[in-house]
């Protein structure tokens with residue numbers, strides 16, 4: 213499903229003293245089958261933008277098109293039922309989306325709602341729980357009596373069980389241990405590759421942007437200030453510095469090395485592997 | 501500054517719904533003014549430990565002493581005044597109708613005079629960059645803004661001990677650095693003791709000591725450089741391998757001889773420069 217934002221403005225609490233415009237004239241496309249990362253500071257509007265993808269928030273003005281569905285300020289919720297089956301959003305705070313008595317029931321909710329029998333739905337739930345690395349012994353307990361990282365996994369499993377076409381992830385690895393974080397990112401990547409799932413990821417981890425994303429959208433105070441592939445975005449350290457954005461670790465390290473005057477890189481590496489290759493190459497060749 | 505501020509001995513806890521203990525027979529002493537990082541995989545018992553220290557959970561066995569006083573139902577309220585806890589999910593922490601009231605709440609409870617309170621709330625909110633949001637509802641903030649406000653609540657209290665349970669997990673990279681620096685200053689200038697529960701290796705590397713918990717058992721308690729030397733075993737313990745170590749391994753794959761000992765990123769740059777100069 214391709215997604216397009218056309219001149220989207222979003223205003224929270226319009227007409228009150230707290231009125232705040234969180235999206236400003238946003239025009240941007242998320243191609244079908246892409247892996248799009250959205251980055252930007254605290255409060256820049258990332259979560260607000262995500263919630264437009266299935267009409268949880270509707271533009272104050274402008275419109276959002278998802279596949280052939282157009283969402284404007286006047287779109288009614290009942291028109292959005294079909295779309296919401298195809299766009300699954302994992303929220304920033306996972307507790308906000310847990311509600312059932314047991315972990316299994318929670319994950320089984322969407323498939324059951326979409327017409328699977330109880331048994332089929334629970335089977336899917338158990339598969340998904342395994343996919344996100346949840347231990348078996350917690351499946352019949354309450355989703356609220358879990359550690360933070362375990363709750364996060366339940367929330368992700370619940371959305372995967374929907375089998376969405378567009379998977380929207382709002383900092384999905386915050387609170388996961390590094391092993392879980394890597395496994396989860398690799399699992400999303402696999403879904404993206406094998407099932408042509410469109411992925412929209414909000415993250416503060418520039419390494420994840422470098423390793424997985426095909427597209428990047430940079431938000432600043434509600435405005436899109438860049439929309440390009442990661443290698444374009446990370447090409448200009450001066451621009452990143454001006455906008456208080458970080459580099460992937462490998463790129464940052466490469467700049468540090470370059471500052472010593474002993475190394476130079478034609479193409480700045482984005483990942484550890486590229487960096488190691490470039491360094492090994494320089495070491496074998498000898499210094500500058 | 502060398503006196504112990506937290507003394508934990510033989511601490512065990514089991515949630516009634518669970519078969520296994522979430523923590524078993526844990527011993528740990530933290531010195532006043534120290535910065536200790538607590539790491540471990542998801543579900544290993546880190547938040548449970550924090551809640552036991554703050555008296556939110558009651559242990560099955562063992563004791564917790566804060567500044568020499570045993571934690572019991574009688575001493576609980578006095579002891580808690582010494583501890584500022586930032587929870588893993590800031591939504592579970594907010595009590596005020598707006599940000600300013602929320603940060604003031606703990607101070608009111610401690611009977612801080614009104615004028616002082618206003619000043620402390622303001623300066624805490626300014627220090628985390630959230631003063632402009634003083635009149636906003638906490639529930640209507642972005643994720644990172646919520647974490648900043650939760651931290652301000654603790655900073656305003658000026659407790660002897662700050663416990664941060666993944667308190668910076670949703671901050672942008674620059675914001676995270678600023679906030680950690682802020683806490684570091686409070687630790688160094690004001691002598692606050694800091695317990696930081698984290699999955700972030702950079703945050704853990706700032707600590708004087710790293711405590712590793714695995715399935716409720718304390719398995720390591722050592723300086724960061726000693727903990728980080730464990731290489732791949734770190735991943736099983738719930739921490740990442742430091743970037744410099746990963747890079748070292750990748751470079752080794754090219755048949756280049758690399759140093760055995762743990763190198764910081766700076767150390768790695770220095771070593772690479774020496775290596776290339778010798779060529």
Ligand SMILES: Nc1ncnc2c1ncn2[C@@H]1O[C@H](COP(=O)(O)OP(=O)(O)OP(=O)(O)O)[C@@H](O)[C@H]1O
Nearest residue numbers: 224234254255256257258259260640642643644645
């Ligand atoms: N429900 C709400 N009511 C009013 N204002 C809101 C609401 N939610 C967010 N805002 C404001 O809108 C702006 C954008 O918030 P948003 O949650 O989209 O940011 P974000 O980029 O996701 O930030 P973070 O990285 O901290 O999660 C912020 O200034 C925030 O305070």
Ligand SMILES: Nc1ncnc2c1ncn2[C@@H]1O[C@H](COP(=O)(O)OP(=O)(O)OP(=O)(O)O)[C@@H](O)[C@H]1O
Nearest residue numbers: 357358359360361515522542543544545546547548
């Ligand atoms: N309220 C609760 N009721 C029952 N069991 C719980 C509760 N909270 C946590 N547990 C269980 O206790 C164990 C330890 O949980 P704890 O929250 O201390 O882990 P943690 O180390 O903080 O993990 P994370 O990194 O995911 O936050 C886990 O197996 C978890 O499922």
Ligand SMILES: [Mg+2]
Nearest residue numbers: 259304642643
């Ligand atoms: Mg957000």
Ligand SMILES: [Mg+2]
Nearest residue numbers: 359360547588
């Ligand atoms: Mg926890």
